[in-house]
Amino acid sequence: MAFILFVWAIGTALAQVPDPAYAPLDRAYAALRAKNYEQAIQGFEQAAALDPGRASIRKDLGYTLLKIGQTEAARDQFAEAMTLDAADDQVALEYAFLCYETRQQVTARRVFDRLRKNANVTAAQAFENIDRPLREGIARWTQALELSADNFSAHEELAHLAEQRDQLDLAAEQYRAAWTLRPARRDLLVSLGRVWKEQGRAEEALTVLLAASRGAEPRVAEQARELLPSRYPYVYEFEKALALDPSNDALRRELAYLHLEMGNRPAAEQQLQLLPDPPAPSPPPQNNQPPQDNKLLGEQSLEKGYLNDALKYLHAAHENDPMDFDVMLKLGWAYNILKDDREAVRWFDLARHSPEAGTASEASRAYGNLTPTLRRLRTTVWAFPTVSTRWRDTFVYAQVKTELRVAFPIHPYLSLRLIGDTRGAVRMGASISPQNLSERSVIVAAGLASPVWRGLMAWFEAGEALSARAVPDYRGGITYAKALRGPHRLFAETNDDGVFISRFGNDTLLYSQNRTGRSFSENVQLYWNWNATVDAKGEYWANTVETGPGVRFRLNPLQFTVNFLRGTYLVNQSNPYRPNFNDVRIGVWYAFTR
Numbered sequence: 001m002a003f004i005l006f007v008w009a010i011g012t013a014l015a016q017v018p019d020p021a022y023a024p025l026d027r028a029y030a031a032l033r034a035k036n037y038e039q040a041i042q043g044f045e046q047a048a049a050l051d052p053g054r055a056s057i058r059k060d061l062g063y064t065l066l067k068i069g070q071t072e073a074a075r076d077q078f079a080e081a082m083t084l085d086a087a088d089d090q091v092a093l094e095y096a097f098l099c100y101e102t103r104q105q106v107t108a109r110r111v112f113d114r115l116r117k118n119a120n121v122t123a124a125q126a127f128e129n130i131d132r133p134l135r136e137g138i139a140r141w142t143q144a145l146e147l148s149a150d151n152f153s154a155h156e157e158l159a160h161l162a163e164q165r166d167q168l169d170l171a172a173e174q175y176r177a178a179w180t181l182r183p184a185r186r187d188l189l190v191s192l193g194r195v196w197k198e199q200g201r202a203e204e205a206l207t208v209l210l211a212a213s214r215g216a217e218p219r220v221a222e223q224a225r226e227l228l229p230s231r232y233p234y235v236y237e238f239e240k241a242l243a244l245d246p247s248n249d250a251l252r253r254e255l256a257y258l259h260l261e262m263g264n265r266p267a268a269e270q271q272l273q274l275l276p277d278p279p280a281p282s283p284p285p286q287n288n289q290p291p292q293d294n295k296l297l298g299e300q301s302l303e304k305g306y307l308n309d310a311l312k313y314l315h316a317a318h319e320n321d322p323m324d325f326d327v328m329l330k331l332g333w334a335y336n337i338l339k340d341d342r343e344a345v346r347w348f349d350l351a352r353h354s355p356e357a358g359t360a361s362e363a364s365r366a367y368g369n370l371t372p373t374l375r376r377l378r379t380t381v382w383a384f385p386t387v388s389t390r391w392r393d394t395f396v397y398a399q400v401k402t403e404l405r406v407a408f409p410i411h412p413y414l415s416l417r418l419i420g421d422t423r424g425a426v427r428m429g430a431s432i433s434p435q436n437l438s439e440r441s442v443i444v445a446a447g448l449a450s451p452v453w454r455g456l457m458a459w460f461e462a463g464e465a466l467s468a469r470a471v472p473d474y475r476g477g478i479t480y481a482k483a484l485r486g487p488h489r490l491f492a493e494t495n496d497d498g499v500f501i502s503r504f505g506n507d508t509l510l511y512s513q514n515r516t517g518r519s520f521s522e523n524v525q526l527y528w529n530w531n532a533t534v535d536a537k538g539e540y541w542a543n544t545v546e547t548g549p550g551v552r553f554r555l556n557p558l559q560f561t562v563n564f565l566r567g568t569y570l571v572n573q574s575n576p577y578r579p580n581f582n583d584v585r586i587g588v589w590y591a592f593t594r
Contacts, residue, residue, distance in 0.1 A: 019051075041065065045061065048061060058078070093115060093122060103302060103303060118487065118488075140357075206233070208244065235259070239255070253272075298313030326351075328351035329347070329359050332346075349363075380592075393422060395420070396419070409450060411451075415461055419440070442465070444466065456480050460476030474503075481495050488518070491527075492514075507535055509542055528549055528550070540572060546568075563584070563586075564583075
């Protein structure tokens with residue numbers, strides 16, 4: 001028996017295959033803990049080379065790349081991880097957001113679309129944010145074509161929007177119509193060929209791409225060649241391309257040379273006779289650089305994520321045509337992706353004055369979204385009236401806060417708070433009143449606040465509470481908020497606050513409000529409450545636990561909550577009520593920032 005156990009132990013030890021990526025992974029995680037991101041990246045890359053089939057390595061490498069701002073490289077790692085583990089929706093979600101940030105909106109939309117069908121609320125909202133402007137744009141440009149069928153811009157814009165929305169039949173139809181109106185725009189043939197290739201119409205795609213690849217525009221020709229098969233085209237393929245684009249002299253000349261190489265001189269002469277007479281010689285240009293369509297090069301660089309090239313070409317295009325609002329818009333997007341929002345806002349501001357409605361609308365939305373984050377002074381207003389059956393009263397909390405946004409991490413602000421109720425129904429068991437209920441006062445204060453870091457923020461303010469008489473008021477605290485989204489529209493969220501208030505006996509209160517539930521749409525959620533409150537002074541009203549169901553629904557711009565709570569007092573000394581209580585609590589939240 002002992003011999004059998006010995007043999008089994010030896011066999012088990014020999015059967016254990018060592019992890020080939022253990023050593024570099026160990027170094028990578030140690031470097032990550034020390035915030036040595038470059039060394040961590042090297043370790044993850046070595047581990048990925050040793051164990052290329054492990055999705056978790058790609059995932060951790062992607063997150064580490066994000067920490068040093070390598071968004072495109074991180075996107076590529078999440079793409080690898082998604083390929084290795086198609087069931088990991090979180091990886092797919094990260095990949096989709098990174099695709100959106102790096103201007104790969106078509107891919108982002110497709111991934112969000114797949115995830116939303118698995119009841120992923122975040123993906124559903126992101127999909128709608130991408131899809132809604134496309135739907136609206138398609139409807140707008142379709143209507144424009146109904147009024148003017150020869151509107152080139154309408155055909156082109158409709159084609160771009162349809163391609164981004166995966167309406168490939170419509171995109172192909174509109175690219176073809178736009179090119180028919182302007183045959184010199186062979187970049188439209190590249191787009192048409194790209195769409196036809198995606199539809200599986202390989203032969204038709206080859207025809208238009210071959211025509212574009214022999215055009216006069218070097219960048220367009222290069223893009224077309226990238227989409228063509230690696231083999232050299234056949235004679236009949238040249239002939240089909242010429243039938244499509246008979247004015248393409250470069251294409252016709254190459255077909256003639258091909259006939260000569262094949263010994264078919266009559267056919268070659270026939271093609272050469274169809275070429276126009278060569279123009280009279282002209283003086284050579286002062287520089288040897290071929291003419292460039294800077295706008296087109298800028299757009300293509302932006303689409304592919306070559307942001308520095310995009311800026312170079314788009315600025316050159318702006319110098320050539322200072323009134324091209326579309327160039328201004330794309331400069332805004334380029335700077336926005338590069339995180340230079342102040343420069344982005346400047347270009348969006350210029351572009352929103354475009355006479356073209358689509359450009360002006362897109363620029364106005366971008367300008368409106370970015371401007372509040374850059375204002376030196378930012379004012380936030382919120383109000384939260386609440387009805388409580390426990391207290392048989394209505395409480396009102398509101399604040400107007402104006403912040404001075406400075407480069408220093410801590411920013412100052414001025415605050416005006418309103419706290420009050422309708423009945424003064426809260427009976428005190430001690431000489432202080434509950435800050436989390438009502439005090440019927442207006443508090444004027446100045447304060448300092450930290451930026452939000454991973455949901456955490458600290459603040460402190462000093463002021464005067466104005467009620468029957470002015471009383472100094474010093475308060476401060478730490479706030480933490482976190483929300484998690486799971487499969488099948490499940491969610492969990494927490495809001496935790498620690499607050500010190502001088503005016504109520506230098507008391508410190510800790511609140512924790514937690515909800516777990518399910519979203520039934522973007523505007524309706526059902527959840528269960530798990531709340532707790534404690535304080536340093538041991539006041540009965542400030543030491544409770546509560547639980548019970550709730551519903552939250554939104555009627556823009558208001559958000560309503562209705563909670564049915566069963567609670568217990570943790571401290572009953574000086575408590576004029578029973579140890580347990582029931583409360584139906586109805587609140588309305590309203591807020592905006594300017």
